[in-house]
Amino acid sequence: MSRADVIVVGAGISGLTAAWRLAQAGKRVRVLEANPRVGGRTLNYRFATGEVVEVGGQWVGPTQQRILGLLAELGLETFPLWNQGDNLTLFGGKLKPYRGTIPRFAPHVLLDVLQAQLRLDRLARQIPLDDPSRHPRALEWDRISFAEWIRRALKTAHGRQVMELVSGAVFAAAPHELSFLHVLFYVRSGTNLDTLLGVQDGAQQDRIVGGSQRISEELAARLGDAVRLDEPVRALRQDASGVELITDSGSHSAARAIFAVPPTQLLRITQAPLLPGWRDQLLQRLPQGAVVKCMALYATPFWRANGQSGQATSERGPVRLTFDNSVPGSPRGVLMGFIEGDEARQWSASSAESRRAVVLECFARYFGAAALQPLDYVDKCWADEPFARGCYAALFPAGLWTGGAARLREPLGRLHFAGTETATRWMGYFDGAVEAGERAAAEVLQQL
Amino acid sequence: MSRADVIVVGAGISGLTAAWRLAQAGKRVRVLEANPRVGGRTLNYRFATGEVVEVGGQWVGPTQQRILGLLAELGLETFPLWNQGDNLTLFGGKLKPYRGTIPRFAPHVLLDVLQAQLRLDRLARQIPLDDPSRHPRALEWDRISFAEWIRRALKTAHGRQVMELVSGAVFAAAPHELSFLHVLFYVRSGTNLDTLLGVQDGAQQDRIVGGSQRISEELAARLGDAVRLDEPVRALRQDASGVELITDSGSHSAARAIFAVPPTQLLRITQAPLLPGWRDQLLQRLPQGAVVKCMALYATPFWRANGQSGQATSERGPVRLTFDNSVPGSPRGVLMGFIEGDEARQWSASSAESRRAVVLECFARYFGAAALQPLDYVDKCWADEPFARGCYAALFPAGLWTGGAARLREPLGRLHFAGTETATRWMGYFDGAVEAGERAAAEVLQQL
Known part of the structure; x- marks a missing residue:
């Protein structure tokens, strides 16, 4: 295969941003994506009736200048999350309405x-x-x-x-x-x-028209055949002459590589030379969070008629947090709920049927029996996703930052590191993914 | 290649015990070891003057019935760690002698x-x-x-x-x-x-004649050419007909497989089908500890002449714990020290020369300037070890046991799990490795 200047591993927002900035600077880039799709931890889902929703990350909000700038550059538009009516809170066994971020x-x-x-x-x-x-x-x-x-x-x-x-x-x-x-x-x-917590003026304020995976799709369209799908990197080698990445289908060479994958994924790649011990040890301590994102489609957003926003917070699981994720232009309504942490791991291990049943039960607890009769239902267990193995992002446990975790964004020879976990501003969010991708691209440009 | 009944991955004490029990029961076993040696987290080192010491795990003690039984079965003998004279403790800036486990x-x-x-x-x-x-x-x-x-x-x-x-x-x-x-x-x-902490009557009481790696060497000798070295397993597949393991050199098939490796290592193997999400998530949360084991060889065990045991505990690092690791029959003396945790990761990243210098400085702080003049010096940074990536064993962080960690010893289809981290008694020790190996072998025998 022809040699690229730079290979980017991972076609999520961070990797594709890095690749696009490098391509704009005239470099020959190749993007190796393990999945048969781009988007990383963003993933659109289209209901049979046509509504496009996201089973992965979905929001942008104020102060996220980098992702908002990228959306403008890509010609993508946003719309506000539905945020009218009463929120609900279930605490102390009682369901109560409230407005704003903090319940009464x-x-x-x-x-x-x-x-x-x-x-x-x-x-x-x-x-x-x-x-x-x-x-x-x-x-x-x-x-x-x-x-x-x-x-x-x-x-x-x-x-x-x-x-x-x-x-x-x-x-x-x-x-x-x-x-x-x-x-x-x-x-x-x-x-x-x-x-972090807010809808209005917060990190949950706005959604992307067409779904957030469109960000990666637009970037990938600009990169054309530089983006290779179904190419999981199994092994990497670097020496004085360059970097070689081995996928299931072949070998790819370049002067430099950017890894834009969840930190733990690097452990899963056979390395020559091996990562330094201290760095492997840090990566052993950076697990992904656990979430199941669940959505039910209804003939109408019936909760709105009851003066409710579709937002609930609850002491009872497994769904402890919900939103109205309906899509403008459709008469139908979408309730969305999150299962997190231990409950996410437990319910990932259960049958799809029992998970659907318990999620609808939670929705009905908050919004009434009508929630038990959806037109359709979809959920995504991110722990099961082959090349993410969790979401939203890596968790930094006690001791990691003072144990040198900031050095995880330092290059190792010809290897550079992007991904939202290496960002300083809005780590864990789309905006951090863009920051990290642009920073890694700038590092590489300095070296080429 | 011919098909085995069982493949054991990892030729440490746990894997080799499992393999030997299966062979004794008449099963055709194969052991795939990634390293060019057996022993796992035990590893002998021979000084030029002939003394054999261990740069990995080394001790056995009372109540460890399983490893003591195995030693007897293999014809291996033990001898007590040197434990005469004053221990030293450096706390509050003062070096003080004491006897027994707890300083004065x-x-x-x-x-x-x-x-x-x-x-x-x-x-x-x-x-x-x-x-x-x-x-x-x-x-x-x-x-x-x-x-x-x-x-x-x-x-x-x-x-x-x-x-x-x-x-x-x-x-x-x-x-x-x-x-x-x-x-x-x-x-x-x-x-x-x-x-756990004691020498006399404790987990540090006895050493193995010839070094602890002898345990694995004796087991491997009995298993003969069933043990294959330099065979890192890169991928595994299982289906209704059996298990296939892919190494750098080829493919190995069996009815069942036993993984007797540090838990994190399983993440580094490409799996088909993938591990369930909950299980991958648990393994992301089971990092290995970090230790550098350091030894200096001297013309004589000079500290003994000063009435000292060679044992020191200290508020100052990087070596905070020392032992007299001399070998009976030799006139020379060996001081051994541990660097642990963050300090182990930091000193693993430094040059061998600077690490040697700081270790000898620590030894001199405890035992006098004579410690600065060794005949020889050796250390082992376990974070750098390719297929261990840390020692002594996996750390269970907050939330892991109640998140289902006991299920890490449950088989997954045709895959069974040994290794000291899956033991109930003496987890993290040789004894736990034997328990886990024998338990996994028994599981497999029930299925074959």
């Missing part, structure tokens, strides 16, 4: 949660985004889990439950899986907690 | 440490070894790290430092990397804390 808790619970939020935001503002371990209190904060901080900082059981829900919603993980320093980093990386 | 702390520190030890032992006695998550308080204990428990349970800074040293010595990891439930499990799995 009892005053002492509200105080507890707001104080915690203020403390998180205040501490987060001090975290150096390029390397959280440079903060003077980094060791202290990196040695405690988010769970330990929650137990210390929140005074009410209900308040602690709310923070667990926050952990699930933002990380697809339980608080004990996360370094507190990482949570502070993530809050600053995503502006502040209100922005 | 100030009374309030001693009280603090002993109370913690009693609490650990008392709680550990209740843990079900087959599945710690069955304990009524499992969720509570699995959601806190060992670090959080230490901060709560110990009242003195010095006492907390001692527990951190315990964590390094037993797990090659910092307390924040470990679920408190796992620590309780591990203490019971290894009898109690005194046994």
